Amino acid sequence: MSSTEDLDYPQILFQYNNGFLVSKIMFTACELGVFDLLLESEGSLSSDAIAEHLGTSVSGMERLLDACVGLKLLEVEMKSEGAFYRNTELSNLYLTKSSPKSQYHNLMYYSKTVYLCWHYLTDAVRDGKNQYERAFGVSSKDLFGALYRSEEEMIKFMYGLNAIWSICGRDVIAAFDLSPFTVIYDLGGCAGGLAQECISLYPKSTVTIYDLPKVVQVAKERFVPPEERRITFHEGDFFKDPIPEADLYILARILHDWADGKCMQLLTKMYKACKPGGGVLLVETLLNEDKTGPLEAQLYSMNMLVQAEGKERTPTEYSKLLAAAGFREIQVKKTGKLYDAILGRK
Ligand code: SAM
Structure with a gap:
């Protein structure tokens, strides 16, 4: 009754549905410094050790690390003492702060600014305009006045946008x-x-x-x-x-x-x-x-x-x-x- 193509539809639907969960997992691991710690440690670490170094709960960190494994941002090895995690090549190259091709700042801009604006996407489509007023309470009459609503925000924007040129x-x-x-x-x-x-x-x-x-x-x-x-x-x-x-x-x-x-x-x-x-x-x-x-x-x-x-x-x-x-x-x-x-x- 159903073709192979039909069988893929739910798969596509769930993948789209979960898109922002994927982004947030990557942003959070970056923000907490998971990839930087694993680069510095030059080997694999247990979730307990990572949680202790980064000052997080063990239960939260373990789940974050496992989700990163699912996303191929980390690799895991099961030892007699438990699970040990290490960076993949992708994470070492693009997600660690010190890499010349680091996208850390780009991801942080997405996580801290772009993500908040996208909360109002439906309003943006209704209004046909940007959503600074709703997202940040600032007028967008002067576009770059809104984008640079504080020195800190302007610097985040500059770091965020600059990162891509090391790749493209x-x-x-x-x-x-x-x-x-x-x-x-x-x-x-x-x-x-x-x-x-x-x-x-x-x-x-x-x-x-x-x-x-x-x-x-x-x-x-x-x-x-x-x-x-x-x-x-x-x-x-x-x-x-x-x-x-x-x-x-x-x-x-x-x-x-x-x-x-x-x-x-x-x-x-x-x-x-x-x-x-x-x-x-x-x-x-x-x-x-x-x-x-x-x-x-x-x-x-x-x-x-x-x-x-x-x-x-x-x-x-x-x-x-x-x-x-x-x-x-x-x-x-x-x-x-x-x-x-x-x-x-x-
Ligand atoms: N060209 C850079 C890049 O691709 O990484 C930055 C692009 S960013 C989207 C737009 C740039 O235009 C920002 O650096 C911003 O400060 C600058 N800009 C915006 N309005 C401007 C204006 N009226 N005069 C000069 N620069 C302006």
Whole structure:
């Protein structure tokens, strides 16, 4: 009566139903320092030892560790004294704070901020707008005023967003040959993860991180070493203040924050400032033209609804915005990773 496909439906349903439980288990193990402790201990530890080191209950920790085993974030070995746990390669690489590819800060931003906004997803769909008022009691009239509602929140955002470039930065910067562009402005360049990738791949380039003054201050103090002469800074509001001339402007995860009108305002201003022969590199996660996916881009687009004013777009939608601002020779490169690249020329 029922096909094999039918039999999979409950499986899919339960998997979706439990999606947030999975996220929360990973966030909690990260937050408590499970993966850091197991990395430091260079061997396996019992749940009692882990609970004692991390100051948690034994009963809670044992269940958390077992769930991490189920998620393949930990491995377990049964010894005569009981169960002993160790990190998997995935956890060592991405979930420990000290790894160069650590996603710890990204996960913490999801756990402490994004998760709270998503509590109001139904309201966001009803209202068609972000949910800062409900989630945090702050007005979202000024989007980045709401996102940066405290210094602590801004720093969490900066660490959280920067983490991804240690995994995806090289692919987007290498998607096109950017070597002809030497004077580069990373507009909304934030903590500078992408700027670092850019100067390391293109030895003749200099990158100026253009961002709001308080972001630039923190980027200088905490993220970009002062001896890095090829990264400079420019404090400004790209909607209100002048944008200096450059060979290339990078806009990474900027347009997805804004509705079409604001995108056009920024692109038109940038086009005027751009050197003839120069260009713009958009770095975004791209939706398929036929609306079939990719799922990550669709999820991020929902996140833009609860957290920002924009949405994720298709290559055609971005190309239309670039063309309307004056850019030509628009090329799209899908990297096969989370973020893709679009280059437009003046
Ligand atoms: N490009 C970075 C990345 O992909 O990691 C950061 C992207 S984040 C979504 C948006 C960035 O734009 C933040 O660094 C924010 O401070 C900056 N930003 C927002 N509004 C701005 C404005 N009016 N002028 C300058 N920078 C702005």
